[in-house]
Amino acid sequence: MVGRPPEEPANGSSLSDDALRAFLEDSERGAASAPKEPSARARMVTERLRRQGEPEGWRTGPARKDTDGRAGRRRKLWPALGVALALGAVAVSLKPSLLPGDPLGSGEPQAAAASPLPPETAAPTGAPAPVDEQVPTLDRPFAGSPALRWADGEAGVVLPAAKAVGPASEERVAQALELTRKLLVGANLDPRTLRGESPTDALSVLDPKQPDLLGHLNASLRTPDKDHDPVLLFSRFDPDEVRLVGDVVKTRGHMTFSKGEFAGVAVHADYTFVYPVSRADGSTEVTRTVVRRVLDVELSDPAHYDVTPGRLLLRTYDQELANSACEVYDGFLHPQFDTAEPTGAEPTGPATDPYDRSRDVGRNTSESCGTVSRV
Template sequence: MAGQPSDETPISDDEWERFLKDAEREIPASAPKEPSARARMVTARLREQDARGQAPEAWRAGPDRRVTERRGARRRLWAILGVPVAIVVALVAVKPSLLPGNPFGSGASDAAAASPLPAETARPTAPPSSVAPDTATLADPFAGSPAKDYADGAAGIVLPKATAVGTFSAARVGQALRQTRELLVDANLDPVTLRGGRPETALGVIEPKQTELVQLLNTSLRKPDRDHDPLTMFSRFDPDEVRLAGDVVKTRGRMTFEAGEDGSLAVHADYTFVYPLVKAGDGATEVARTVVRRVLDLRLDDPARYQVTPGKLAVQRYDQEIGNSACDVYDGFLHPGFDSDTPTGPSPSGSAVDPYDRSRTPDPNREEECGTVTRT
């Protein structure tokens, strides 16, 4: 029809750039361990004090439940049993002939097609679904993993909007949320920590009047053993054994806050970190992944009411599940297993667990075991 533009009318560079920006705005951004005997003793004493209404060590930051919530299987040499999840693909509804190249053709890579998941704001109702497995490579270390759609590193730790809680202003709540984020980042993502260094920032967030916890963590970093294991709080790999495949650790989880007991502020954090790894040394190409889920409950008390250190957070609970790390090794490092490795250590005996299933809450009463995972 006269005056009607043809279907094949080309679009200008400016129009194309506006289209890409509009399309981009439419896409949302986004092993368990058995506690040590000493830790069990500390927690039992704190529980007794709390039951009697006493403030432990002349300060009040609530009962320390880190051990009862941490009870469970030690670090595990996970057996790979399952298949990965589908990759979310952002489809652009426009005629392919108007697009440069062939983005929907067979030459498109999974990395280009993947779309970040929106930030997690509530506990999922089901684990990620599975698709045909794919082999992780140096070029694509998260192939065949739900983590492919997770956010990169600290970008996956999205803070909720801070509002006033009790006697705490929105600004003070926001500071506590940022401190929680700093702890998580330094403990699980900082390159120095991952290579076995001291996580000074994370330690600096913790209430120093939690003397037994602070001493436990310091001893675990200095001289790790079964009763002093830094992996209960920090992710660490032996640089002489493995290194990251690339420079990205995938992160997914959520942070919430609410009014706690006795006028406190309670902050809850639940995050999964996925580490792609290759063996140390030149020429290594086989990629393995270790999956670490960490659950933290932190507490902020009013220094006008309690003998606490202003600006510090008390640790109420720290729990972890670790997928793909050797059982019964207490040298302070995670030890991922590779498909090419000869199996060593105890045979897996526990039930199979999906380390990506964030719909389930880690059972604080789970038994110590060396189990299996369905995928990494």
């Protein structure tokens, strides 16, 4: 997995709260010190296990850093009499869902099954229920995925109602939530970011006074390597390798806020993004990459601390990346396809479900690549 940047503590943890507190307290007294960049050292990357007679799986590799296979069964009615056949055809033309199994996909039971989920307001208690195994297609890229019922793109980033907390007013809380939303959207949903361009909007909300942070992120975007890997914060695909299928990325998660440690607002965000992709060579095969991101940011008070007004301190960030080649450090996510040769290291870690949002991110610190149960 990705190694630590030079400033990261050897144990892989982020800057301690005591150190960050000391920085901000020093800045209040005019000191020039600042907290070390809370880089992330979590990675879940996956690829499918093939040619072994085993169920499909994808590699993962989590670590902690405080910073249509089988389509739905279809049945046909075969009337014995021509009159009955004619009447049946008329009835079906008026209401296709009368056919058992609803092969035309227009029946009410299927529509109900795919109805959108209500917004998530807290961590769920378990993984989504199993769904019928189906192969994703260009027309139905989320077939066979729990994400079919998730919100589309930015609609999935639902903010909680703002209210005053500690010394921070309701307006300050609303500002912190909106900035966090802009960071998430710019890093994971902006089409420019997804096709490998600079995530300008996401970078624009981060505080340039946070030492080394923007320098490290910009270096990772210019010259990515094992110690400077932009996919730890940004979802990026190589346009010469893959293309997104359609214009929908499925999104689910929630955001909470609390009193910050430095006269500000602390925001915790936990979101999963599901990207349907196909190869850029014209293949019609579709697969999905699943990315979960957990961020802790703070909007501190510039009246008391040496911070930039309207910019966020990025305190911690974790991530799990599912169905992307393991140990490839070129700055892009690399989805794995059944009809293409796999890239990256072989999976060795335990299997996980990338749709299980009840799990804590980064609990497995072995930094190994494992399989996932579905994608």
